[in-house]
Amino acid sequence: MDKSWLILIRDRLSLRYRAGVDAFIEFARVNVGGGSTIRCPCNKCINLDWCEFGIVQDHFVRYGIMVSYKIWLHHGEWPDNQHGDSGDDRDESKDDNRDEYPELLKDHCRETYMDDDDVEMDHDVRNFKKLQEEREMYPGCKNFSLLAFAVKVLHVKVENRWSNKSFDMVLHIFRDLLPEGHLVPELIFETKKLLRDLGMGYKHIDACQHDCALFSKENMHLIKCPVCGESRYKFIGGKGIKIPRKVLRYFLLTPRLRRLYMSRKTATEMRWYRDKCVYDGIVRHPTDTKEWKEFDLHHPEFAQEIRNVRLGLASDGFNPFGNMSNAYSMWPVILMPYNLPLWLCMKESFFMMFLLIPRPHAPGNDIDVFLRPLADKLKELWDNRVVTYEASKK
Incomplete structure (x- = not known):
């Protein structure tokens, strides 16, 4: 869709600008649903107020549309549809739906051995090499290794909220279906153990x-x-x-941070806050805040490397047993990578749980006792930086 009218046309009474407004209204009407109101992206409402279509058209003429609102997220457009300016970006956009598992496997292998090929392999590396060598799920299988199978079935389990019992039942079906010599795990415990062997436990x-x-x-x-x-x-x-x-429960942070750069697509998004963020005085992302800018002034060496990770932290309690009379609660401590675009950094798939605090009640001020492992790890990463393989730049 032509969006040049957003920037190039200053006369908001011109026919071309009005045609652009009409095209936006029609796009929102089709993609948002059957409602009579939408978020108004004019310079006054800035997507905070819901208005009827006619009022939105009037606001576009009176106040103009936000110049920085280039991807119409609130009106049905997805970021993946917004192609970059370079040919490489266009080529990658054609392959968004392809299976990235083989590439991830290769990138993980490069990351594992990047420092020194002669260094004695630790436990995680030996396990990864073993999984990599087990190429066939069953004799004659060319499409699945054991690691690929474990990753994909666990992904399906999470996406569809299967219970552990139902997952074990599916595994038993696979075990009965496939020929002798297959590598299908018997229980979910064995399947998850494969991922723990990669340092993700x-x-x-x-x-x-x-x-x-x-x-x-x-x-x-x-x-x-x-x-x-x-x-x-x-x-x-x-x-x-x-x-x-x-x-x-203490979840390992370093391997999770390193894996943000294993995928070519994610590694590119981790540079968004410097490469593609629009600075127009409106706060939409932590990078727009004065605290972020002051931090960069106090630590210019850290700010100079665009791929250094910025993290946000949050914690809240929940009852794992639902709305029952049981007062027991658990408190996860979640980290969010703020390098990512505003439509990804608060997305559930990028949340990293670092601690899981079991308690009968809310921890209150005592939470600082449980946060000590996190504080120690962050200090360690600040003083002794970790080098990793960056897939998008190779």
Whole structure:
């Protein structure tokens, strides 16, 4: 669709400008749905107010449309439809629907061995090499490796909200269907273990039941809380079986950040805030705020590298058992990469859960005890930067 009238035509009473307004209204009427109102993107309403179509047309003439509103997100247009100026971008847009798994596999391999080929491989690298060598899901299969199968079926499970029980039932069907010699896991536990072998799992950190301290680092070998003296474990029966009273789930941050640059498409989007963001005085993204600009002034060396990751943090509690009378709650700590465009950085698929805090009630001020692993990791990344393979630039 021709959008040149947004910028080139200053006379809002001209026939060409009015034709452009009519084209926008018709586009919104078709793509938004059957409602009688839409968000008004004029310079006064800036997509905050809902107005009838006739009023939107009037506002376009009186106030003009926001120049920076180039992708009509609120009116049915998707960012993928907006092609870049370069030939490479156009070529990539034709292949948006292709299967990127083989490319991701190659990029992950480059990332794994980029530092030094002679360095002794750690546990994650050995597991990845093993999975890469298992090319066939069953004798004669040319399309699926075990890793590809695990990634795709888990993706389908998440997208369609399958229960663990239903997922295991589907796995059993595959096991009965495929010929002997297949590699289909028997349970969801075994399927998830494949991803943990790639460094995408989580660790357990024991915590005091009163939230006084974590049993990690200097407290790792303690049996009692160093603050309140409460026992770290509770004992089951008379057999001497002990289990932690409270456990914090700690998800590895570094491999998740590195994987933001494994996909060529995502790696390109991670530079959006510098390459494609429009600065016109309107705050739409954290990069438009004065805090972001002041941070860049105080840390020019960090700001100079466009691919350094900027993170936002949020936490809130939820009842994992739904609207039942049980008052138990869990508190995930979520990180969001603010390098991404405004239509992606707050999208669920890019949320990274770093901590999962189990509690009967809200942690309140005691949440700082559980945030210590995150603070330590961020300090470590700030002082000792991690080098990774950037797929879009190779």
